[in-house]
Amino acid sequence: xxxxxxxxxxxxxxxxxxxxxxxxxxxxxxxxxxxxxxxxxxxxxxxxxxxxxxxxxxxxxxxxxxxxxxxxxxxxxxxxxxxxxxxxxxxxxxxxxxxx
Amino acid sequence: xxxxxxxxxxxxxxxxxxxxxxxxxxxxxxxxxxxxxxxxxxxxxxxxxxxxxxxxxxxxxxxxxxxxxxxxxxxxxxxxxxxxxxxxxxxxxxxxxxxxxxxxxxxxxxxxxxxxxxxxxxxxxxxxxxxxxxxxxxxxxxxxxxxxxxxxxxxxxxxxxxxxxxxxxxxx
Numbered sequence: 001x002x003x004x005x006x007x008x009x010x011x012x013x014x015x016x017x018x019x020x021x022x023x024x025x026x027x028x029x030x031x032x033x034x035x036x037x038x039x040x041x042x043x044x045x046x047x048x049x050x051x052x053x054x055x056x057x058x059x060x061x062x063x064x065x066x067x068x069x070x071x072x073x074x075x076x077x078x079x080x081x082x083x084x085x086x087x088x089x090x091x092x093x094x095x096x097x098x099x100x
Numbered sequence: 101x102x103x104x105x106x107x108x109x110x111x112x113x114x115x116x117x118x119x120x121x122x123x124x125x126x127x128x129x130x131x132x133x134x135x136x137x138x139x140x141x142x143x144x145x146x147x148x149x150x151x152x153x154x155x156x157x158x159x160x161x162x163x164x165x166x167x168x169x170x171x172x173x174x175x176x177x178x179x180x181x182x183x184x185x186x187x188x189x190x191x192x193x194x195x196x197x198x199x200x201x202x203x204x205x206x207x208x209x210x211x212x213x214x215x216x217x218x219x220x221x222x223x224x225x226x227x228x229x230x231x232x233x234x235x236x237x238x239x240x241x242x243x244x245x246x247x248x249x250x251x252x253x254x255x256x257x258x259x260x261x262x263x264x265x266x267x268x269x270x271x272x
Contacts, residue, residue, distance in 0.1 A: 002106045002146070005210055010110050010143075012206035014117050014136075016199050021121035023195035029126055029172060033133050036164070037117055040140055043156075051147040056227050056236050059152055063237070066159050067248045071255030073164045077171045078259035084175050 007048035014041035028083070028090040032076050039069050106146055112139040125179045130168045137161045149228035 014037060021034030043062045050058025084090055116136040123129045137160045144153035237245055 002103060005213065006106065006110075007143070007147070008210040008213070009207060010113065012203060012210060013114055014140075015206065016203040017114070017117040017121060019202050020195060020199040023198060024192060025121060027126060027177070029168065029177070030121070030129050033120055033129055033168065036133065036160075037120065037136065040137060040160070043152075044140055044143060047144055047147055047149050047152060051149060051227060054227055056232050059149055059228060059233055060237055060241055062152055063155065063233070064244060064248060066155060067252060070159060070164055071251055073167060074255050074259040075262070077167060078263040081171060081175065081263045090175065090177060 004048055004052045008045055011041045011045040011048070014038075014044065026091050026093055028080050028092050028095075029077075031092070032073065032080070036069065036073065039065060102146060106143070109139045109142045109146070112136075113143070126172050126177050127169065130165060130172060133168075134161050134165050137165070144228075147228070151228060151230045151233050 018034045018036075018038035018041060021037065022031050025031055025034065043065055046058045046062050046065075050056065050062075080090055083095060087095055089095070113136050116132045116139065119132040120129045120136065123132060137156060141153045141156040141161070144150075144156060
């Protein structure tokens with residue numbers, strides 16, 4: 001069995017890659033995918049804690065996170081479609097209607 | 101054996117995650133995200149969470165990524181023309197600085213964690229089975245489960261409502 005620390009470090013690295021994707025990319029769909037990366041790394045952390053502590057509650061929380069991620073992806077992509085109809089672009093630097 | 105599999109799938113997960121954010125083509129990003137999700141599912145299997153590994157591949161790798169690819173192809177987005185990190189700008193500097201801060205904080209927390217955990221009990225191997233999860237979910241967590249059903253219904257209705265609305269052409 002691998003030590004818990006390695007799984008947590010892997011989760012941390014994946015989370016950081018997701019953060020970098022959200023901060024640097026301009027394509028709104030890629031930003032949503034980076035958010036999915038972050039959710040996924042948190043799921044990995046929860047599952048590794050759950051497996052190493054012998055506690056089932058972490059895996060149930062991961063199940064609920066999966067459901068919320070599905071809902072979030074559906075609504076987010078619908079919003080992106082709606083924005084694309086208005087702007088003909090998914091570039092977030094061109095979506096500046098609410099910008100002060 | 102498990103160590104080698106962990107190294108293999110860990111490197112695969114990190115590499116495909118990097119490919120997601122560094123790829124110019126959106127479709128390629130989505131396909132690399134599928135690879136990342138599948139390698140994380142393999143890591144779940146190494147952790148003996150069989151149910152979640154299957155659900156991960158079915159829901160994430162199947163349903164959500166098909167939704168992503170469908171939207172990408174529906175919108176017909178081309179590749180990004182300019183290179184992603186072509187210009188040296190303050191924004192990228194701040195982004196990478198923030199990323200380094202996040203990573204160092206997380207790794208510091210992980211490093212200071214060792215030795216504080218209790219010993220692993222014997223029934224650890226039975227935690228990830230469908231039986232254990234279903235037993236807990238349909239007794240203790242029945243109400244959150246039903247609330248999740250309502251949430252998914254609301255999300256589907258909202259997504260259809262947002263995406264199908266006709267936008268009137270503005271004159272100005």
